Amino acid sequence: MSQPGIFAALNEIIRRDLLLVLRRRSDVLTTVLFFIMVASLFPLGVGPEPAVLRTIAPGVLWVAALLSCLLSLGRLFTADYVDGVLEQMLLIPQPLSVLVIGKVAAHWLISGLPVVLLSPLLGLQFGLSGEALGVLTLSLLLGTPTLSFIGAIGAALTLGVRGSSVLIALLVLPLFIPVLIFGAGAVTSSASGIGAGAHLSLLGAGLLLALALAPWATATSLRIALE
């Protein structure tokens, strides 16, 4: 297996998916607007009490990020499956898990990175301190790629199944729980002066674990779906 070939395929799949998003911007806008709307509705509904807003901010922002990731997961493999491109991807000499990493990376760039970049701005609505905003951004930076990797397994397992969007949610939401707990916990710990180091380390470990296992699991699921 030639390494230049692997990196070329990885680069090509990311470039292709980003090019497709440029041609159909509504897909990325839907995810970002959903994140902004959900995160902005809570201060309106809960009221302007600063202490309450600061308390709920980590959980609200993390749940909003998680749901916006979920919203875009259905598209991860479906279009490629329907038009036959996925079938061709299985016939590429490079390992399928490499292409899965490329697809997940593109998914994160499209749906995860905008959430990470917008989170400090939305955190201001909740009156978070500068330090808490920094920890929130860092936790999302470590946690959202993990959500994409876990979500890819669900998207592959439900490929071609009727009502797959509901099934994806049922499959992956329980797996998202540890990421949510450590992500929101990092911000809460930082705000209460304990320090976010432990939570962020666990998020980092989770990301490494997802990077090691999820591409293989997703590739296996894709092969089964296409048989």
Added chain:
Amino acid sequence: MLNVDNVSCLRGERRLITALSFTVQQGRLLAVTGENGSGKTSLLRMLCGLLPPEQGRILWEDQDVRACRERFLASLIYVGHLNSLKDDLTPVENVTISARLAGEEISEGKTCEALEAVGLARVIHRLPTRVLSQGQKRRVSLARLWMSQRPLWILDEPFAALDASATGLLMQQLRSHLHNGGIVIAATHQEIDVGADRLDQLRLAG
């Protein structure tokens, strides 16, 4: 040389193919025929490795394809019954990206030459693929055959949606590929005119 040794295929509860064996030599085309649902597509998907056979082996140059997967896939072009095109990309982007993903170093200039060879005028090279007709999309899908040196072509209904002129161009390209020592396996309902000395037939009963 491609050898199929005692291969069987089960789809759901139905046995489509039972203990099938055949060999396709260099420079020969195997036309797979049979009624709808007789297992033509399943056979081609098994040959590519998309569908594992229930039993039996598929050998490429005397090696089990499972043991030499990378080498086998680097020798193969598969055109399925779906065109494998993204509607939001142009024909040039579609062909170039799929060839590059398959590990071929292809310039957009070479892609344009292939698209012209398959009868697509330059004016439509940069249009979104979604505006093309079914026949034009099929031509785009087949353009890789004009760009690649890969010896084994597995084609599922390659003539579907093609008009007489495109059919003629494809037939000519098949003859040229066989003349250069290539192998073609095609599921088709159409007569293939590549010369009786190069043509084998396999009829699936289903």
